Amino acid sequence: MYDTIIIGAGMSGLAAGIRLAYFDQRVLVLERHFTIGGLNSFYRLRGRDYDVGLHALTNITPKGTKKGPLARLLRQLRISWDDLQISPQVGSDIVFPGTRLRFDNDLDLFRSEVSREFPKQSDNFDRLISEIVEYDDLDDSHQEISARQRLGEILTDPKLVEMLFCPLMFYGSAREHDMDWGQFSIMFRSIFMEGLGRPHAGVRLILKQLVRQYRGLGGELKLRAGVERLAVEDGKVVGVVLENGEELTARRVLSSAGWPETMRMCDDGAPVVSRQPGRLSFCETIASLDVEPKTLGHRSTITFYNDSEEFTWTKPDTPCDLRSGVICSPNNFQYGKPLDDGTIRITALANFDYWRGLDEHDYRLEKLRWYDRITESAVRFVPDYRSRVIDTDMFTPTTIVRFTGHDNGAVYGTPEKQIDGRTHLDNLFICGTDQGFVGIVGSIMSGIGMANMHCLRD
């Protein structure tokens, strides 16, 4: 019998596994896919390495910083800052018609940009920052406060409000149109007050470190081991049944598969609180170039763009929403040496039902068509790189389902989170996206937090 079985070898599941293995638990991570990483995995195509999701790590604080999520994460996982080899961003921007706000890993730049573009909002913006600094992550009553309402009370220029929402929603809002005040504050700190960075080797380096640490501590990992059912007796999970019929027993289960997805696995038929799956998913285009983007005049690490005064954050009626997006160049970090290829990735909101409904032939054609349309939309905001493209790839909401199993390809899971990770069963807990912390650093922190809180107490 295992002490803990963890469902999912994404960032949160692996991080939880390390904590438990470190304290000598007999722990098993079960992963449905043939590889690790979940939403943040990697693959090789036509001789090139690609990351599935990674644009940048958030919460990047300099080496030696003692406070903040990154420092906590490294301490808890016994990984050193140098192991991750994170290079800071060069600098990013948020672009709306007629206004560009630049930011980097020093909040002073962003503050001065806001003062320049929105001089009347300067004091209000400082007030916003003070409120965010004081925000207490452990107070889950903030979940119910609308960030739109709160921002409306502090800032009086609607365009600035929209320009702040654009990056924060793209990088972490499961909720349409609005964010919880708590989530807004966490994301604001992670992106604007701490900052963005990336390892030169991409996400594979982070995953390699996590798996090495986990296995080194005696943790077990099974790939191609999808959990079909959780066997429940007398209000407790007694074990898991895999898709291949194998049965395994455990004293407790920690699931990163998502709330609705985990509830459906429980075989107790007990009425469980129903929770709508999220509706927000992405398409992402990836272009390999024969030059570095900076040679074409593109020096920004990440550009968040929107082509009107109002930013819309809802499931689009069209296959992809061409009005807004995120343009990321993995080349534009402060590495000591260049990457092999130039790369530009563009993320846009997408409609899962449309992409799921296509047969294989149409899916392939539509990918080509929407690759072009997304790129055409993005080159309104960055130098046109299309003549330098040597290879491309693209993923859609159905790819996200394949890598994560999340209903609707919902990148950030359900809008309603379970901050304490508890379920209707005493020994079944949730970690990762639907617990409430998203992004790579967020989901790792979630795995650590839920393992500490629920699995190390006895």
Ligand SMILES: Cc1cc2nc3c(=O)[nH]c(=O)nc-3n(C[C@H](O)[C@H](O)[C@H](O)COP(=O)(O)OP(=O)(O)OC[C@H]3O[C@@H](n4cnc5c(N)ncnc54)[C@H](O)[C@@H]3O)c2cc1C
């Ligand atoms: C396009 C895109 C770009 C992104 N960019 C960034 C970025 O730049 N920076 C950042 O910080 N974050 C980014 N993210 C978000 C980040 O990837 C996620 O928030 C994070 O990886 C979630 O980790 P997780 O462990 O919670 O869940 P997941 O990664 O979803 O892992 C869950 C795992 O559980 C497995 N699983 C599910 N059901 C079962 C089952 N029944 N049995 C066994 N296994 C199962 C899945 O296969 C999966 O491996 C991006 C996401 C996307 C889609």
